Amino acid sequence: MSSKQELIRNFSIIAHIDHGKSTLADRILEQTESVSKREMEDQVLDNMDLERERGITIKARAVKILYKADDGQEYIFNLIDTPGHVDFNYEVSRSLNACEGALLVVDASQGIEAQTLANAYLAIDAGLEIVPVINKIDLPAADIEGCRKEIEDIIGIPEDCPAISAKTGLNIEDVLKKVVTDIPAPKGDENAPLKALIFDSYYDSYLGVVVYIRVFEGSVKAGDKIKMMNTGALFDVVEVGTMGTFGLVKTESLSAGEVGYITASIKNVADTRVGDTITLAENETESALPGFKKALPMVYSGIYPADGSKYGDLRDALEKLRLNDASLSFEPETSTALGFGFRCGFLGLLHMDVIEERIEREFNLDLITTAPSVIYKIVKRDGSEIFIDNPSNYPPQDEIAEAYEPVIKASIITPVEFVGGIMDLCQERRGVFKDMKYLDSVRTELHYELPLNEVIYNFFDALKSRSRGYASLDYEPDGYKLSKLVKLDILLNGEIVDALSFIVHEDKAYSRARLICEKLKENIPRQLFEIPIQAAIGGKIIARETVKALRKDVLAKCYGGDITRKKKLLEKQKEGKKKMRQLGTVQVSPEAFMAVLKFDEEE
Amino acid sequence: MKKNKLGIYIHVPFCVRKCAYCDFYSLSDRSSISLYADAVVKQLGEKSGEFEAYTVDTVFFGGGTPSLLPPEEFEKIASVIYKNFDTDSDLEFSAEVNPATVTNGHLDAFLRSGVNRVSVGMQSALDAELRTLSRIHTFDEFISTYDLIRNRGIKNINIDLMYGIPDQTIETLAETLEKTVALSPEHISAYGLKIEPDTYFGRHTDEYSFPDDDLQSDMYLYICSFLAEKGYERYEFSNFAKPGYECRHNLKYWNRDEYLGIGPAAASFIGGKRYTYTRDLDAYINNVQFKAEPELEESRYIDNEEAENERIMLGLRLTKGIVPDDGLISSSEQYIKDGYMKYNGGRLCFTEKGVLVSNYILSDLITDRKA
Numbered sequence: 003m004s005s006k007q008e009l010i011r012n013f014s015i016i017a018h019i020d021h022g023k024s025t026l027a028d029r030i031l032e033q034t035e036s037v038s039k040r041e042m043e044d045q046v047l048d049n050m051d052l053e054r055e056r057g058i059t060i061k062a063r064a065v066k067i068l069y070k071a072d073d074g075q076e077y078i079f080n081l082i083d084t085p086g087h088v089d090f091n092y093e094v095s096r097s098l099n100a101c102e103g104a105l106l107v108v109d110a111s112q113g114i115e116a117q118t119l120a121n122a123y124l125a126i127d128a129g130l131e132i133v134p135v136i137n138k139i140d141l142p143a144a145d146i147e148g149c150r151k152e153i154e155d156i157i158g159i160p161e162d163c164p165a166i167s168a169k170t171g172l173n174i175e176d177v178l179k180k181v182v183t184d185i186p187a188p189k190g191d192e193n194a195p196l197k198a199l200i201f202d203s204y205y206d207s208y209l210g211v212v213v214y215i216r217v218f219e220g221s222v223k224a225g226d227k228i229k230m231m232n233t234g235a236l237f238d239v240v241e242v243g244t245m246g247t248f249g250l251v252k253t254e255s256l257s258a259g260e261v262g263y264i265t266a267s268i269k270n271v272a273d274t275r276v277g278d279t280i281t282l283a284e285n286e287t288e289s290a291l292p293g294f295k296k297a298l299p300m301v302y303s304g305i306y307p308a309d310g311s312k313y314g315d316l317r318d319a320l321e322k323l324r325l326n327d328a329s330l331s332f333e334p335e336t337s338t339a340l341g342f343g344f345r346c347g348f349l350g351l352l353h354m355d356v357i358e359e360r361i362e363r364e365f366n367l368d369l370i371t372t373a374p375s376v377i378y379k380i381v382k383r384d385g386s387e388i389f390i391d392n393p394s395n396y397p398p399q400d401e402i403a404e405a406y407e408p409v410i411k412a413s414i415i416t417p418v419e420f421v422g423g424i425m426d427l428c429q430e431r432r433g434v435f436k437d438m439k440y441l442d443s444v445r446t447e448l449h450y451e452l453p454l455n456e457v458i459y460n461f462f463d464a465l466k467s468r469s470r471g472y473a474s475l476d477y478e479p480d481g482y483k484l485s486k487l488v489k490l491d492i493l494l495n496g497e498i499v500d501a502l503s504f505i506v507h508e509d510k511a512y513s514r515a516r517l518i519c520e521k522l523k524e525n526i527p528r529q530l531f532e533i534p535i536q537a538a539i540g541g542k543i544i545a546r547e548t549v550k551a552l553r554k555d556v557l558a559k560c561y562g563g564d565i566t567r568k569k570k571l572l573e574k575q576k577e578g579k580k581k582m583r584q585l586g587t588v589q590v591s592p593e594a595f596m597a598v599l600k601f602d603e604e605e
Numbered sequence: 606m607k608k609n610k611l612g613i614y615i616h617v618p619f620c621v622r623k624c625a626y627c628d629f630y631s632l633s634d635r636s637s638i639s640l641y642a643d644a645v646v647k648q649l650g651e652k653s654g655e656f657e658a659y660t661v662d663t664v665f666f667g668g669g670t671p672s673l674l675p676p677e678e679f680e681k682i683a684s685v686i687y688k689n690f691d692t693d694s695d696l697e698f699s700a701e702v703n704p705a706t707v708t709n710g711h712l713d714a715f716l717r718s719g720v721n722r723v724s725v726g727m728q729s730a731l732d733a734e735l736r737t738l739s740r741i742h743t744f745d746e747f748i749s750t751y752d753l754i755r756n757r758g759i760k761n762i763n764i765d766l767m768y769g770i771p772d773q774t775i776e777t778l779a780e781t782l783e784k785t786v787a788l789s790p791e792h793i794s795a796y797g798l799k800i801e802p803d804t805y806f807g808r809h810t811d812e813y814s815f816p817d818d819d820l821q822s823d824m825y826l827y828i829c830s831f832l833a834e835k836g837y838e839r840y841e842f843s844n845f846a847k848p849g850y851e852c853r854h855n856l857k858y859w860n861r862d863e864y865l866g867i868g869p870a871a872a873s874f875i876g877g878k879r880y881t882y883t884r885d886l887d888a889y890i891n892n893v894q895f896k897a898e899p900e901l902e903e904s905r906y907i908d909n910e911e912a913e914n915e916r917i918m919l920g921l922r923l924t925k926g927i928v929p930d931d932g933l934i935s936s937s938e939q940y941i942k943d944g945y946m947k948y949n950g951g952r953l954c955f956t957e958k959g960v961l962v963s964n965y966i967l968s969d970l971i972t973d974r975k976a
Contacts, residue, residue, distance in 0.1 A: 530943065530962060554822040554961040556799050561629060562614055562667055563858040564872035564881060565919065566903055572918055575968035 007259040008187045012080045012216065014098055014130075016121035017107035018114075022137040025168035026107055026177070027081060031247060033174045034069045034079070064202070064214055064261055066244045066251075071182050079181060080245075080261035082201065082216075084121075091476055092295055093202075095124055096277045099293065100201045100216035100261065103131040103185030105177065106157070110136045110144035110165070114152050119415065119445075120474035122157050133180050134159055140167040156444065188218075190258030196220035196228070196280065197287040198256075203274040205325035209241070211268035212250070214261075215280060219287065221257035222264065227283040231290040235273045236283050237266035272328040297329035299347025300408075300479065301354055301374045301458050302391040304335060304501065305361075306343030308368035308581065308592045313342045319365035320344060323357060330357060335392065339501040339585050340370055345392055348374075351458055370583070370592045373504045376454045379406035379482050393503040396489040399540055406482035407507075408454040411436075414465065415447050416473035423468040424448065431456035432507060451480060453507070490515055490544075492522070493536040494588045502598070515545035518598060525594030528552035533588050610693075611659040612857045613686060615645060616868030617668040618886055621706065625739040625805040626767075626798050630870035630884040631669040637886060642678040644893040645867055646685045652865065653689035655875075659863075661686065662693035663854035665701075672702035676714035683718035697853045699724055699763075704742035704750040712757040722852070723754050724763040724792075730784040731777050734770045737813070739805065744784075751788060761850055764790045768824040769798035771813035778824050779831070786835045791850040795828050796843050797821055822961050829957050842922045842960050859919045861912070869899070877912075880904035914971040921967065926954025936970050 017023040067079040084097040098104065104125040108114055125132055134153045139146055146165045153159055164176035190197075202214040215222075222228065226239045243252040244262045256262040268274055275297070279290035307316045320332050331347040348354040354374060361367055378390045380397060381404040390396055412433070416424055421438070428435070428450045436449035452461075457477070465473050488511050492502035506514050515537035522535045526549050537545040556571075582589035619638060620631040664686060671679070679700075686692065699722040700715055715723070727747045729735050735743060742750075754762060764785050768778055785793060798815070800806050806813065816824065829839055837845035841859060844852065857864050866873040869889040872881045881902040882889060892899045907915065913930075920927035926949055929937065937953055940946040945959030945966055955963055 530945070530965065552962055552965060554818045554825070555964040556797075562616060562866060562870075562872055563864055563874060564870075565858070565915070566872070566879070566881065569915070569918065572964060572968045572971055575964060576971060579968060 006257075007189060007192075009075060010078045010080065010188055010259045011103070011181050011185045012082065012101045012188060012259075012261055013103040013105060013133075013181060013185050014082045014084050014101050014125070015105045015107060016084060016098075016118075016125060017137075018109070018112070018118040018121075021107050021109040021112065021115075021118070022168045023083075023107050026105070026135065026137065026166075026174075027083065029168050029171050029174045030079075030081065030178065031065070031067065032171070033178060034067045064245045065247055066261065067247075069178055069182070071179070077182055079178075080216075082261065091124070092297065093276055094121070095128060095293065096199065096201045098125050098128040098130060099291070100199055101128075101130055102188055103133060103181070105181070106132050106134045106153075107137050107168075108134060108149055108153060110139045110146050110149050111141045113145075113149055114156055115471060119156070119472075120476075123415070131185050132157070132159055133177075133184050134163040135177055135180075136163055136165040137168050139165045140170050140172065188259030190217065190219045192219070192221060192258040194219040194258075195285045195287040196222050196226075196282045197291065198222065198280040199291050200230075200274055200276055200278045200280060202276060203271050205271055206265075209265045211265070211271050211274050213264045213266070213268070213274045213280075214245070215256070215264055216261050217256050217258050218291065219258050220282070221255050222280070222282070223255035228264070228266065228280050229283040229286065230273065230275070231279040231281055231286075232294050232296075233273060233275060233278060237268055237273075239264055239266050241265045270328075271324075271326060275328060297349060298479070299329065299331050300350055300454060301348045301376060303346055303348070303354055303374045304337060304340070304343055304372035304392070305332075305346050305358065306337065306340040306370045306372075306501075308370050308583075310341045312367055315365065315367055316344065316361070316369075319361045319367060320346070322365075323360060327357075329353065335394075337372075337394070337501045339499045340372075340583065343370075347391070351462070368581075368592065370501075370595055372501045374458045375505065376408050376458065378408075378487060378505060380404070381406075390505070393489055393505050394500050396503075396505055399488065405485055405487040407485040407487060409451050409480050409483045410454050410457060410477040411480040412450045412452045412457070412475060412477045413447060414450070414473055414475050415441065415445060416469050417444055418446050420469040420473060421446050421448065424465065424473060427461075427464055427468055428452065431461060432509075451483075452477075453483070453485070454479070455505070455507075488539045490518075491538045492518060493534075493538060493543075494522075494526075494585050494590075495533050496536075497585075497587070498538075499585045501595075511539060512544055519545045519547040521598045522594070523547040523549055525598060526588065526590055527594075529589060531587075608660040608691065609658055610662045610862060611656060611690075612663040612665065612854050612862065612864035613649075613661055613690070614854070614864055614866045614871055615664070615666045615671070615682060616866065616871040617641075617666060617671040617674055618869050619668065619673045620670045621673070621703070621741045622739070623805070625737070626801070628801040628804050628807075629669070632886060635673060637890065638674065639678060640890050641868075641886060642674065642682060644890045645682050648867055648893045648899070649682070649685045650689055652867070656690060656865070659691065660693050661690045662695065663697045663699070663857065663864075665699045665854040667699075667701050670703045670706055671700050672706040672711055676708075676710040679711070680714045680718050683714075683720075687719075697722055699852065699854055701726070702750065702754075703740075704747040706741075707750050707753060709753070709757075712753065712759075715759075716757065721759070722761040722763070722792075723759045724765065724794075725751055725754065726765045727751075727785070728765060728767040729770060729773075729777075730781040734773060734777065734781075737771050738767070748788075761792065762790045763792035763794060763852065764788070766793060766795040766828075767798055768795060768828060769816050769821045771815050773816055773824070775820075775823060775827055778827060782828065782831050786832070786837075792844070792846045792852060793832060793837055794844050795825075795832075797825065825961060826957055838924075839957075840924050842955075842963070856923075859922050861915060861919060870902075878904065878906050910972065917970050918967050921953070921955055921963070921970075924954060925949065926952040929953040932972065933970060940966055 015023045015026055064082045069077045069079050071077055082097050082100055084094045106122055136146055136149050164173055166173040197219040198215040198217045200213055200215055203211050206212050224239050224241055228239055229236050241252055242256050242264050243250050250263055277294040281287045307313055324330050329349050332344040335345040336342055358369055375391055380388050380390055380402055382401050383403045433450040433452040438448050440446055465475055486508040487505055488508050489505050490511055491498045519535045519537055530552055532551045533549040535547045536543050582591055618631045619635050620633055622633050698720045700720045701724045703726045728738055730744050732743050832845045839845050840851050863875050869882055869886045870884040882899045883902045889899050928951055937946050947956050
C-alpha cells in the first residue's frame with residue numbers, strides 16, 4: 003500500500019434533519035483553515051438556497067480539505083455531502099459508497115431519530131466505519147450521557163464519541179482527530195485498470211458535465227479515453243482535478259483512493275449516471291462496481307404556468323433544470339382547464355416538490371400542478387396494451403379488458419411499539435403483508451407490497467405521524483399487478499375539469515370523491531351564482547357538494563374619510579381575481595387548485 | 606370670487622373604554638386630553654393660512670368620543686375654527702356623542718359653538734346586545750341622552766345602529782328599529798358589524814356566535830325596507846335620512862369633495878392629495894407643538910386613473926349613483942342584467958341586492974392600476 007493513500011480519509015456526514023450536519027461541515031472547513039471566518043459563507047457545502055431553507059441537502063457535493071495532524075503529517079480529507087430523503091436514497095447510497103467512513107451526527111437534546119437510524123444503516127450496509135458525534139452540547143437540554151447510551155444501545159457503537167458544539171466550535175478538533183484515527187485509509191490497487199464510481203455530476207456551461215468520482219483502482223488523467231460501463235458511453239478526458247473549497251482545482255491525475263472530478267466535453271448529464279463505473283476504454287476493469295440503478299421516474303404530474311403566457315419560460319426552466327438532473331423528464335401536454343403545460347416525471351414526491359419549488363424560485367414562475375399519477379398499464383379489449391401516465395388519456399371503461407397498476411416492495415423499519423399503527427396504515431393503503439422480522443430488541447422490519455399510487459399520496463407523512471417520526475421507509479419498484487381501477491372525473495357547474503381527473507382503485511373511489519368535493523367546496527370562493535361540484539365515474543355521479551351563491555361581502559365603513567384601507571381591499575381583490583383560472587364558468591384560484599390536490603387522507 | 610368649500614373633521618381619540626368591535630384610533634387613558642386640545646387649537650390656527658380661498662361649510666367632531674372633551678375644551682376648538690376660517694352661513698356642525706357621557710354643560714358648549722347636528726351611538730335597543738358589544742351604556746341611558754339633546758333644541762339628530770351583533774336575530778333587530786323610529790331621529794346610520802383582527806371580537810371570534818352571511822344579508826334588507834316604510838330614504842349603503850337631512854359632511858367623502866382632518870389618525874383630501882396622520886397621540890401632540898407638521902402615515906397625489914377608480918368605489922356607495930363612462934357602461938352590463946345594478950336616470954347605481962356584494966362587483970369595475 004502506498005503512503006499516499008494512507009494519508010487520505012474519505013468520509014460523509016450523516017444526520018437526522020436539523021441535527022447540525024451543515025454546521026459541522028462549516029466548522030471543519032474553518033478549523034482546517036480551508037476557509038477563513040471572513041470568507042465563510044454560511045454553510046459552504048449546501049449551496050442552493052432551497053436546500054438551506056428546507057435544511058436538507060438535495061444534491062451531493064464534495065470538498066477536499068487539508069488537515070495537519072498532531073503526528074506532523076498532513077492528511078487529505080475528502081468530505082462528501084449526501085442528500086437526505088427517501089426519494090434520493092439511491093443517491094445517498096452512492097455517495098456513501100465513495101467513502102470509507104461516516105460521521106454520524108446526533109443532536110444531544112433530541113437523541114437518535116428516524117433519519118439517524120436510516121442513514122446509519124445505509125452507511126453500515128455500505129461497509130463504512132461509523133464515527134458518532136454528539137452535537138449541540140451547548141444547549142441547556144443537552145443530555146450527553148443519555149445520548150451516548152442511546153448510540154451504544156441502538157446503533158451498537160460503544161464508547162468515547164466526541165461531544166461538540168458545531169455552533170460554538172467547541173471540540174471540533176476531537177472530531178478531526180477521530181477522522182484520522184478511526185476512519186480507515188483507502189486501499190486500492192493503483193496499478194490495476196481504472197475503476198471509479200460516479201457519485202454526482204452537474205452541468206457547467208463552459209466545461210460541459212463535471213463528473214464527481216471516487217477512484218477505487220488505477221488512475222485517470224487528461225487525454226485518457228474512458229468508458230461508462232453501464233451506459234457504454236465513451237469520452238476523452240479533458241481535465242481532472244479535485245474539489246477545492248472555492249472551486250475546481252486542476253491536477254495531473256487522480257489515482258486509487260482519491261476523490262475528484264473529470265470533465266470530458268460531456269453534453270448531457272444523462273450520460274453520467276450516478277452509480278455508474280468509469281473505466282479506461284482500452285484497459286477495462288473486470289467488473290463494474292455493484293449497485294448501479296437507472297433512475298426511472300415513478301411519479302408524474304402536469305405542470306402549468308399560472309400565467310398562461312409564461313409557457314415558453316416554463317419550458318426554458320425545465321430544460322435548464324434537466325441539464326443538472328437526469329432523473330427529471332418532461333413532455334408538452336395540454337389541458338382544456340389549464341392550457342399549455344408539461345407532463346413531468348419525477349423520482350418521487352420530494353423530487354417533485356423540489357423541482358416545482360426551484361422553478362418558482364429560481365425562474366420566478368407561478369405554477370399550477372395536477373394530482374401526481376403513476377404509470378398504469380391497460381390491456382384493451384382489442385388486445386392492445388397501453389401505458390397511461392395521464393388520467394386524460396385513460397380509455398373509457400368499456401374498452402378496458404384488464405387494468406394493471408405499479409406496485410413497490412416496501413421495507414419499513416420501526417421501533418416495535420409502532421408496528422400496529424403502521425400495519426393499519428399499510429392495510430388502509432391496500433398493502434399486502436409479506437413478512438416481519440425483529441432486527442433487535444427494539445426495532446422491527448416490515449415488508450409490504452404496496453400499490454405505488456397509494457404511496458405517492460402522503461404515505462411518507464402518514465408513516466412519520468404514526469411512528470412519531472421514527473419509522474423509515476425504503477422501496478423499490480416491483481412490477482405491475484392486476485387491479486380494479488376507475489377514472490374519477492370532477493365537474494364544476496356541470497363541466498368536466500380535465501386537470502382534476504384522476505385514476506383510483508374502485509374501493510377508494512367513493513371516499514376520495516367525497517373528499518375532493520369537500521375540499522373544492524372549501525376552496526372555491528363563493529361567486530354570484532350557485533356552483534354544483536360533482537364527482538363522476540363514467541356518467542354516474544357519486545358525490546356532490548354545492549358552493550352557495552355569494553350574498554354578502556363586507557361593507558366596510560369609510561370612517562372620517564379614510565378610504566385607503568377600502569381602496570387597498572378592492573385592489574387586492576382585483577389582483578386575486580386576475581390570478582383566477584376560468585374553469586368553465588367557474589373561477590378558481592391556483593391556490594384552491596393546489597389545496598385540492600394536496601389533500602391529506604389522514605385528516 | 607366664488608370660494609372652494611371645505612369640510613373640517615376633528616378626530617377626538619378618547620373613549621371611556623374600547624368597544625369589542627372597534628378598531629378606530631382611541632385611547633382610554635385621558636390624561637393628555639387638554640394637551641390634545643391645545644395641539645388641535647394650535648394646528649387649526651397654523652393650517653388656516655392654507656385655506657384662505659376656502660369657505661368651511663361642514664364641521665364634524667368624531668372619534669373616539671368627542672363628548673369626553675370637557676365643554677370648555679370643545680368650545681375653545683370650535684372658536685378657533687370660527688376665528689381662523691371663513692365659515693358658511695349655512696354651516697353643518699356635527700358632534701358625535703356617546704350616551705352617558707353628555708351633560709348639560711356639553712350642550713351649553715355645543716349650542717354656543719353652533720353645533721346643529723348631533724350623532725348618538727346607540728347601536729342596539731337591547732341591553733344584552735349592548736353588553737355583548739361592551740358599550741358603556743344601557744338603552745335607558747341612551748334615551749336620557751337622546752331626550753336631553755332633543756330637549757335642548759338640537760333639530761338634527763342621528764342614531765347609529767349596528768346589525769350582525771352576536772346572537773342578534775331579525776326579531777331583536779326589529780325591536781331596535783321600532784324603538785329607534787319611535788324617537789323620530791332625522792338620520793339613521795346602520796352599519797354591519799365587521800370583525801377586525803385587532804379588536805376584542807377579532808381576538809375572541811370563537812367565543813361568539815355571529816350571524817352568518819345569509820342572516821346578515823336578511824338583516825340589511827330588512828333594515829332597508831323597514832326604514833323606507835317609515836320615511837327614511839337610503840341615500841348611501843348604510844345611511845338613511847328624512848328628506849333634506851342627509852349628512853353633508855359625510856357626503857363630501859363619497860363625492861370626493863375636499864376635507865381637512867385634524868388630530869391623530871385623521872385623514873385629509875385637499876387639492877388632489879390624500880394624507881393621513883399617524884395613529885399616535887403623543888407623537889401628534891409633540892409634532893404639533895415642536896415641529897411643523899404631524900407625522901404622516903400615508904400621503905399621495907391621486908392621478909386621473911386612480912381618481913376615476915375612487916369615483917367608482919365612493920360614488921357608487923350613493924343611491925343616486927354616478928354617471929358612467931364607456932368603460933363602466935360595458936363592465937357593468939352583466940351586473941345590470943343579473944339585477945345587481947341599475948340605471949337611475951342617466952346614473953348607474955347598485956340595487957340593494959347589489960350593495961350586499963358590492964366589493965365583489967367593485968373589484969371588477971375599477972380599472973387596473975400599475976401601483
